[in-house]
Amino acid sequence: MTENSTPPRLFIPGPVEIEREVLEEMQRPMIGHRAPEFSALGEDLNRLAKGLFRSDDPVYILTSSATGAMECSVRNCVREKVLCFVNGAFSERFFKICQVNGKEATRIDVDWGMAVKPGLVKEALAGGDYDAVTIVHNETSTGVLSPLEQIAEVVSEERREILLLVDGVTSVGSIPIEFGKYPIDVLLTGSQKSLALPPGLALMAVSERARKRAEEVESRGSYFDLLTIHNYWLKNQTPCTPAVSLMYALRKRLEGILADEDGWYGAHLERAELTRSWARERFKVFPEEGYESVSLTCIENTRGISIVDLNAFLRVHGVIIANGYGILREKTFRIGHMGANDVDQHRHLLALLDRFLEGERAN
């Protein structure tokens, strides 16, 4: 690869394509993170991030990937026993993060491709004295969107002191989120997914009772200590030097989304529906019906094509998609709908896929 060759256009489920004018925000001159210039930026982000999550509770901005925010939620909000619903690779990661942080984690497996249902949650909660639940809202490994609102109601009905910790990495920003309306305690995402920014930041909405929980949890550590983060965020600052340049880009993005939420979310749905109907005619949409993700479409490789060959073909034509994740590697492939690829660029991608399929038939 030569240094200046243009990389392929990304139709993977993150990182994603980013508009030039958003990247340009990172050209702003550097500022001190304890200077009034930063507080002004922090104040904007404080307000805008609450707008995105539709939250009255604070939405913290961490300089880390979303995995860091997952660890933050576990170290601060799990007292002892946590119930983890695993229906894909990222919900399994949430479970493992609980384990390696010394929490007593119970894992409830759901077939990959299936959603986590409120009935199962209710049943599983009865099996133990849990103080927290982890769930992935939209499983990036399988393209499944679980019914978060109903799950939140069930957890909340069960016992008020059970905290609901939600990985919203590929849901927040691709579908409207109502953090304030449902009893959710932590909802987190990363910058390089539906927010269509470079990686390096995580956003995390945290309920007041999750913050209260942190006060009674030992060994919260330093970098992800929620109480310290909260105290600084009250002053529109962060405990450590944050990724200022990325924050400028984040501000620009959040302003754009909030200026036209219907347009932003509608465009994601349009791309997803286009791709799903293309896939249904040629393959099979992998997730169970009614629970298909809006941020990516996971397609079952019912024709047994070589995904490696497919991506090699696409790369020649300047685009890439994602193979299946982990155990689904050659069994599925995934097309991301996040980022700056509009519906016409999706049509172009699908036309390329059709050309590949025609070539397969000809062989």
Next chain:
Amino acid sequence: MTENSTPPRLFIPGPVEIEREVLEEMQRPMIGHRAPEFSALGEDLNRLAKGLFRSDDPVYILTSSATGAMECSVRNCVREKVLCFVNGAFSERFFKICQVNGKEATRIDVDWGMAVKPGLVKEALAGGDYDAVTIVHNETSTGVLSPLEQIAEVVSEERREILLLVDGVTSVGSIPIEFGKYPIDVLLTGSQKSLALPPGLALMAVSERARKRAEEVESRGSYFDLLTIHNYWLKNQTPCTPAVSLMYALRKRLEGILADEDGWYGAHLERAELTRSWARERFKVFPEEGYESVSLTCIENTRGISIVDLNAFLRVHGVIIANGYGILREKTFRIGHMGANDVDQHRHLLALLDRFLEGERAN
């Protein structure tokens, strides 16, 4: 402050001024972190970072501030008992990070403004059965550079299984570092200091015996688990999605430094010496003689001027410096020599400071 006003030129000890051509690296189109494009970048960074640290051991790149790397070193490399030398605010932070991560931390205080000396280290080590030592190479709060090489020899002579964990946040990149030549186990820094990049990345050189130690330490967590980080870095990748845009800027910077190390380090020393001699004629250099930092000069406010007024005056003229840190707030002020302010810009700053002092005399 209007949205598009130019922020003041930074003479604070980080974040620092950054050249346009380095910021422009962040305009590159996004790439997938599991794609060959990333592995090529990772391979470059792997090699260049080892060059910067003069290390045969790997230098990992974390998406976090340097505080995250400090926590990483503590969670992975301290088995139980750690001896922390505290001669300023950041070495105190290192001690506190040990505490909040459940380590048995013993604190040895040294007067702010004084260096940590090998004799003291030898003496303190005899007082307990420590398995690790923390030290800050260059205390940003006091402008003191401790003699790392001699300390490393002393720790190593004492007992080979004591690991030496070093915060090099404001030393790495402003003075030549020989990680491979001395028995240092962890040496870490952040991107927004002497590397003159936006904040958001930490670099961390880790010895083989520190990695071996991690294998026997429980509760290393997830995001900062050294063994996982190491295994991915062998493939020029990171466990989680890293801050790719910042990494492009890092590559550009490291290429620049390594192309002319003498020029790079010489320029830092020239700016520091200019500032020190200015300060000696008008005030007093705060750190004890012979241990003055090269990356910043901490000046004792022997004339009792108002640092708040001074910075207000400087801000009107488009620059800012830093007040004293914590307990030294009005007792000292600090001028950073890191980043894209050349010696002429330093002269301009010092001339502004003289104008302020003249105004003080006139009042």
